[in-house]
Amino acid sequence: MESIRELFKIGVGPSSSHTMGPQRICEMAKIKFPEATNYNVTLYGSLALTGKGHLTDYIVEKTLAPLPVKIIWQMKALPKHPNGMKIEAFKDQNVLGELVAYSVGGGSVMYENEVLEKPQAIYKHNSFAKIKDYIGDTQSDLYSYILQTEGEDFEKYLKEILDTMEACVKEGLGQEGVLPGKLKLKRVAKSLNELAIESQDERMKITSYAYAVSEQNASGGKIVTAPTCGASGVLPALMYYAKHDMHFSERERLKALAIAGLVGNLVKTNATISGAEGGCQAEVGTATAMSAAAYASLLGLDIQGIEYAAEMGLEHQLGLTCDPVGGYVQIPCIERNGFGALRALDAAVYARELGKLRQPRVSFDAVVKVMRDTGHDLDAAYRETSLGGLAKELSLE
Numbered sequence: 184m185e186s187i188r189e190l191f192k193i194g195v196g197p198s199s200s201h202t203m204g205p206q207r208i209c210e211m212a213k214i215k216f217p218e219a220t221n222y223n224v225t226l227y228g229s230l231a232l233t234g235k236g237h238l239t240d241y242i243v244e245k246t247l248a249p250l251p252v253k254i255i256w257q258m259k260a261l262p263k264h265p266n267g268m269k270i271e272a273f274k275d276q277n278v279l280g281e282l283v284a285y286s287v288g289g290g291s292v293m294y295e296n297e298v299l300e301k302p303q304a305i306y307k308h309n310s311f312a313k314i315k316d317y318i319g320d321t322q323s324d325l326y327s328y329i330l331q332t333e334g335e336d337f338e339k340y341l342k343e344i345l346d347t348m349e350a351c352v353k354e355g356l357g358q359e360g361v362l363p364g365k366l367k368l369k370r371v372a373k374s375l376n377e378l379a380i381e382s383q384d385e386r387m388k389i390t391s392y393a394y395a396v397s398e399q400n401a402s403g404g405k406i407v408t409a410p411t412c413g414a415s416g417v418l419p420a421l422m423y424y425a426k427h428d429m430h431f432s433e434r435e436r437l438k439a440l441a442i443a444g445l446v447g448n449l450v451k452t453n454a455t456i457s458g459a460e461g462g463c464q465a466e467v468g469t470a471t472a473m474s475a476a477a478y479a480s481l482l483g484l485d486i487q488g489i490e491y492a493a494e495m496g497l498e499h500q501l502g503l504t505c506d507p508v509g510g511y512v513q514i515p516c517i518e519r520n521g522f523g524a525l526r527a528l529d530a531a532v533y534a535r536e537l538g539k540l541r542q543p544r545v546s547f548d549a550v551v552k553v554m555r556d557t558g559h560d561l562d563a564a565y566r567e568t569s570l571g572g573l574a575k576e577l578s579l580e
Contacts, residue, residue, distance in 0.1 A: 184306035184452045186333060187444035191344045192290045192408045196400030197512040199412040200266050200457055200567075201230060201237030204286025208268060209246035211294075216272035216279045221251045227267035228260025229459035230286065232568040236364060236510025238403065261285070263295065265459035265566060288457030288465070289408050306332055309452055311490055311547045314445075318486060325486055326438045329445055341437045347407050348396070348419035349426070354404065355395025362401045364511045365579050370398050388428060389528065390521040393420035397517040410447040410456040413463075413505075413512050414470035416520030418443055421474045421527060431481050439477035446476045446493045446547075453548070454555035458505035459567040461558025463516075467523045468500030468554060472547075474527030479534050487543075492534035494547040496527050501550070501557055504565035506572030509579045 194203045205226075212222070224243050226234050234240055234256070244252050261267030264285035272279040283295040308314045318328055330337055355372050362368045372395035379387035397416035400406045409418040422440065425431045431439075447456065450469045455461040475496030479489045500523075508514040537543075564571025 184304055184309050184448055185302045186305050187329070187441065187448055188333075188340060189291065189302045190289060190408070190410055190444055190447050190451060193344070193347050193405065194290060194408065194412070196403050196406050196412045196415070198237040198239075199290040199408045200286045200288050200459060201234060201239045202242045203290035203408070203412065204266065204288075204292050205230065205239055205268060206242050206246050207290065207292050208282070208284040208286065209243055209270065211284070211292075212270040212272060212282050213247065215282055218274050219250060219272040219279055220275055221253075221273050222247055223253045223255060223271040223273070225255040225257050225269040225271075227257045227269070228265040229567045230266050230268055231256040231258050232570065233507060233510030236507065236569070237512065264293065264457075265563075265568075266457065288455060288460065289410050289451065306448070309449070311449055311493075315486055315490065325442050325445065325480075325489065329441045337441075338437060341440050342433075344407055345422060345433075345436060345440055347405065348409075348422055351399050351404065351406050352392050352395045352419055352423045355399040356391065358395075358398065362398060362513055363403070364401075364513065365509055366511055366513055368401075368513050368517075372398050385428065386525055386528075389420050389424050389524050392423045393417060393521040393524040394517055396420065397512075397520040401511065401513050401517065409443075409473065410451060410469050411458070411466045413458060413516050414466040414520065414523070416517070417467065417470035417523040417527060418474045418477065420520070420524040421478055425478070425481055429481070435481055439480040442480045442489060443473035443477040447473045449547070450497070450551055450554070453551045455558060461554065462503055462561045462566050463505040463519065464497075464500050464503040464554055465558055466505065467519050468497050468503055470520075471500055471523040471527045471530070472496035474524060475530035475534070478528055478531035482531055482535055484531070484535055484538070488534045488538050490547045491538055491543045492531045494543065494545055494550050495530040495533055497547070497554060498545065498550045499526065499530075501554055502561075504561065504572050505567040506565060506574040507567065507569055508574050508577045510569045510574075514577070515573055
């Protein structure tokens with residue numbers, strides 16, 4: 184299993200798979216073909232179907248600038264992943280070569296027909312069960328296990344992630360106006376927060392924090408993939424709430440953030456965090472599980488309770504479809520982040536209380552497997568193609 188550094192990435196919205204991934208692929212093309220004078224870029228599958236709303240064409244042209252780019256939209260997906268793209272490089276009229284790659288979620292990319300360096304696997308254990316057994320055998324704890332595996336400066340990295348999350352919430356809470364795109368969706372995070380403070384509604388405060396980040400993401404603002412851009416509002420909402428409303432220490436929040444990262448890493452390793460591959464259960468579902476584990480840690484739950492919280496956070500998002508209206512990461516995505524944050528809080532509290540009464544019968548690893556299988560079984564219309572669900576019902580055409 185890779186480092187948590189490969190999961191939490193600082194970047195710009197609105198989509199880790201549709202903007203951050205393609206950006207990295209284009210940067211690789213510039214390195215691979217330094218003599219190029221122009222490019223043809225073919226976007227396949229989900230990158231083509233929702234690319235306009237996700238600003239894929241914008242980020243491709245911006246990254247390859249100042250060279251001219253011809254973008255070709257191919258709705259049929261390549262065989263290896265729904266988010267495929269091909270970059271053909273030219274020197275005048277002569278073909279220099281091509282680069283075929285896939286944006287597999289969370290800003291990560293996979294290249295075809297090349298042996299490229301992949302992030303190093305640093306974790307020896309690829310399941311929650313194995314991690315739990317190791318910690319039991321060594322009389323350790325989750326945070327110590329993570330720090331020991333990740334090595335020096337990891338806490339410094341976590342603090343940068345935590346600070347970026349907090350800055351995003353703060354900035355989002357101060358913004359007004361309308362989000363970019365054809366939906367003309369009004370920003371509401373600031374108003375929600377004001378209403379929550381006035382009514383002393385703690386749950387609405389959390390919602391406003393999630394909206395703040397999600398609205399920033401929809402505007403192309405600076406966010407942290409947690410685990411993706413589309414689900415980037417859930418975990419920061421609870422982290423912000425933990426600091427400003429519950430007054431947990433920085434040490435406690437860093438520990439919770441690391442545990443959230445470990446949970447997200449397990450999903451990424453054993454299933455998927457890509458909406459184009461597994462639906463929104465893979466994005467907001469994973470974010471909810473991560474956040475539930477983080478909040479369970481803040482509540483002082485042991486590893487059993489943390490697993491129980493994460494399991495419930497994902498279990499009750501199974502089958503969640505990815506159907507962004509108009510291809511924009513706005514409807515239902517922003518609202519869904521708010522719900523995810525509240526579900527995460529509830530899952531942690533459930534784990535604390537139900538854990539006193541009985542042992543959980545469903546493991547986190549089992550739910551991850553079910554999520555993976557459910558994602559494979561979902562019709563393509565419900566996997567970030569905007570061909571079904573709300574995207575079809577509320578078509579902008």
